[in-house]
Amino acid sequence: MTYLFPKSFPRYQGQKNSTMTAALLACTVTVLSGCASTLPDQDSAQHTDNTPLMSGLTAVTSPTTTNEWYQNGQQQADRRQQQAANTGMAKNVVLVIGDGMGITSLTSGRIYSGQQLGMDGEEYHLSFESLPYSALIKTYNTDLQTPDSAGTMTALMTGTKTRAGVIAINADAERSNCASSHGTELHTLFNDARQAGKATGVVTTTRLTHATPAVTYAHSPERNWEADSLLPADAIANGCQDIAAQLISSDLDIALGGGLGMFVPEADGGVRADGRHLANEWQQQAGHHYVSTRQQLLEADLSDGEWLGLFAESHLPYVEERDENVPSLTDMTKAAVKRLSNNPQGFSLVIEAGRIDHAHHAGNGYRALKETEELHQTVDWLINNLDLSNTLLLVTADHSHTLTLAGYPTRGNPINGVVKTNNEHGQPLSEPSRLEDGQTYTSMNYRNGPGAVSVPRPDITEQEALSKDYLQQALVPLESETHGGEDVAVYAVGPFAHLLGGTMEQHWIYHLMRYAMTGEAPEN
Known part of the structure; x- marks a missing residue:
């Protein structure tokens, strides 16, 4: 099986050229045997340099369909194609807040939850990450670049x-x-x-x-x-x-x-x-x-x-x-x-997993992961017990934290453990990685907080890193780790959830919920 891909997309002008561009895009996902039939007549559609259209295409052999990653991707594509917008009224609206559950919290949380089930973890999905619609949300307050929970929750609940x-x-x-x-x-x-x-x-x-x-x-x-x-x-x-x-x-x-x-x-x-x-x-x-x-x-x-x-x-x-x-x-x-x-x-x-935030403030990644796992389990129950044809379910965070993941750990490395990486052939090493100071380090760390250490850094054992009381190392010493200012994710299913997309202002979420629930535009 082969697919056609244009070597380049030359510029066209006029209505005829818009048709040509659409045909080229369609051709990139059409089997070779049927691709030519989707193209305009070559006599009436030429490149701007008068080169015949088909000479600008090259045949590429498709990847094997027996590859598990390929099959998984195809399955996801099939599910997306079956997805239909729900424009009915929302009888119920459920807003779930993972307080402080930023993007890195989601990534580390999904890996942790998967590893508790005996998986490598990276391939796992938190329950709400499989919801069909999502977007990024800007979280700033009117007076702060990096926000607090009161102002952000007010935006979510009031549209202001x-x-x-x-x-x-x-x-x-x-x-x-x-x-x-x-x-x-x-x-x-x-x-x-x-x-x-x-x-x-x-x-x-x-x-x-x-x-x-x-x-x-x-x-x-x-x-x-x-x-x-x-x-x-x-x-x-x-x-x-x-x-x-x-x-x-x-x-x-x-x-x-x-x-x-x-x-x-x-x-x-x-x-x-x-x-x-x-x-x-x-x-x-x-x-x-x-x-x-x-x-x-x-x-x-x-x-x-x-x-x-x-x-x-x-x-x-x-x-x-x-x-x-x-x-x-x-x-x-x-x-x-x-x-x-x-x-x-x-x-x-409104449902809040509020202690994710508190664990992050304490610089304690383990407890933040456990609280995120509880939220994942709770949303899983909601997904399986609510009528999602008439319930708008949204899962988001009010703000982020300064948690980071780094250090090239090998696949399946304990997410809150000491980093072990791969050798030059891509094979996992049995001994922990060490930095230039000769000491070990962990994948999860904070930008600031109570886990800050002075030079020289202490050596970290796997047992210490996996302890529920371990405080991840931080760069800037603070009594309490701070919020982060980056965007957070929102996931949704149900009536009018399809309106989510791109990067959105946080207060817009209220307007989505209100419209889905009442069918009325917000009052001025």
Whole structure:
């Protein structure tokens, strides 16, 4: 089997030449025996130098179709050809956030998850990476080149870019200035959902009052005002309310995560100075229910009512540090979908794997990989249990981190291990690679953070590198590793997901969700 490829694509002019260009493009993927029939008559279609068209083509033998990589590529091409745009209305919208899950987190996360299954890892796919539509998303805030979670989540949930550190208010307000924030509150996706008669919910592995989940129900000029004791006197005097108190008075149908300390008074081990026990206040409202352990959540009758679950004083523990009382991200997601699916009009749900971000800030690649793996497993459940014909499912990150992968490790090298490379013949070496200083190094490293080391660098053993507490080496010493400023990925399936493509502004994601859910263009 042979294919025709033009040696060059000369320039043409006029309508006839547009036809010729299209024919040449079609010819590059047409079998030789049928290619000539797709071309315009040579008498009426010549190169600008009067050379006959067919003399500009050369025959190339096709690759063998028994090669597994070739077959895999063909299968992917076939699946893409069968892909059809879904222009129906979205009964449900599910937005999944891997907080801090940048491109390098995706690459290292997929390799790690694959290696846990006995694979080399590089060929593996995280569940959401197989969704049919994707794009790159720009993440900057209006005042920061490298953003924070409050501003980026506000963009995703409101369709409006804003400052770093503010919760669902626009950039006209100053951060931490309560008086300036009045009248700057932004309409959110959950407002749209409730106006359409849909249920709403949020699930997170962080405190429910933390920046990303807070944007779904609160408005504040300061992300750190999670409890009343954290508000300055002038903010209280000017009528600003803490984030936990706003959750208690919200219209959420279900909210599951951590952060109990923000809801209870100091006398009960919390941080509230006003003496209010907001968890009790929630339960005292008609139809409201409260759970605090995994078992209570699994046994709950989620057929109706409003549900609050607080499973830790602060953030939920990292995956491998949870006991039987703490639900997984998948546990909470299943419960939320069960409750929200009882609404005949559908629902809007936000799910956050928030501790990916925290592990990166700590310079701890292993825990970031484990949290990413949990998100992968949760989305796999969503893909297999939601009706994706009427559910718009999007998976993205709010921002990136400074994690890097480098060093030419051999195929299948443990992603968080010491680098072993190949010899000059492409065969893997048994001994770790060493840099000019004579020391070993790892694939995963950070641009900055607590893992920074001075010269001379220490030698790293494989056992040390694979430890769950190992901090990857960093270039610039900082107490906490920073966010990264590069684009992040978004993956999607469902109604109007086909509108994703190219490199897009982050706040546009809201407009896609709103249009898919309501069929209406956003208000000015």
